[in-house]
Amino acid sequence: MYFLTKELYFPPVSEASPEGILAVGGDLSAERLLLAYKNGIFPWFDDDEPILWWSPPERMVVNPREYKVAKSLRNIINRNIFKVTFDTAFEEVITNCQSIKRRGQKGTWITNSMLEAYLQLHQLGIAKSVEVWQNDELVGGLYGVDLGKIFCGESMFSLVSNASKVAFVTLIQKLNVENYHLLDCQVHNSHLEKLGAFEISRQNYIKILKSSL
Structure with missing residues (x-):
């Protein structure tokens, strides 16, 4: 080390x-x-x-070009109960990601120093957010680091059912349209797996990353 x-x-x-x-x-x-x-x-x-x-050694990723939206989630999106925006409330999103209680976790890994660091990256146009609104209230979202053709997701939150899933899928659809190679979800968890993310080796991830930069 x-x-x-x-x-x-x-x-x-x-x-x-x-x-x-x-x-x-x-x-x-x-x-x-x-x-x-x-x-x-x-x-x-x-x-x-x-x-x-x-x-x-293993990286959790989504290939935007091959992603298939689950029928149940597609139905939720088509009902238009949520409004989705990009990069309009970054600080609110990361603050919610920091403060929301998560099952099985005592606290958050988004320390105050991490929050300040990513706010600075946002001011430089590198860290970006997806916001999900319901009745003009922020109810979900995610943020991450945009490397150009790779988007590195950091954290997401949801205050109502399905809000973070809508943020996740809408981001993937946007990345597909803009010809991104990967959404990087970093490490495995069962929630991401249910949303369609999968693992590739570190070697393969670095190869894709380097060819994308």
């Missing part, structure tokens, strides 16, 4: 631990975050931990 200094550097992702931890320390500057994402690395740590940088 590599301990970062002030130098803007990451070791090769092949040096990550079996679970995917590559490096410890450093900072959350926009420059370091962008370097990380461009090399298949992302920060993920709890409030009482140092900054941990990950590049897991």
Whole structure:
């Protein structure tokens, strides 16, 4: 495991631990975050931990060009009970992602320092959001880092049933239209799997990433 200094550097992702931890320390500057994402690395740590940088051996992804929307979810979208916007309420989205209670989790990995870092990335036009509205109230959404042809999803939230699913699917449809190669969902969880995400090897992910940049 590599301990970062002030130098803007990451070791090769092949040096990550079996679970995917590559490096410890450093900072959350926009420059370091962008370097990380461009090399298949992302920060993920709890409030009482140092900054941990990950590049897991398996990557959870969606191919926008091959994605099939489930019939039940397509019916929900077609009913027009939600309005979806892009990049109009980034701070509200990430704040909701930070504060919402999640089953089986004691707290959030979106620390205040992470929140400030991604707000800065948003101001630079790199971090973007999807918002889902119902009766002019924000009821769901997601945010992530846009690398051009790869969108790296970070977190999503839902205050009413299906709101985050609508954000997820609408983003995929937009990425498909704009010829994106992948929606990166980072690590496996059963909810993402039910939504249609699947795992590929780190080697394949890095290959697609590098050809996309």
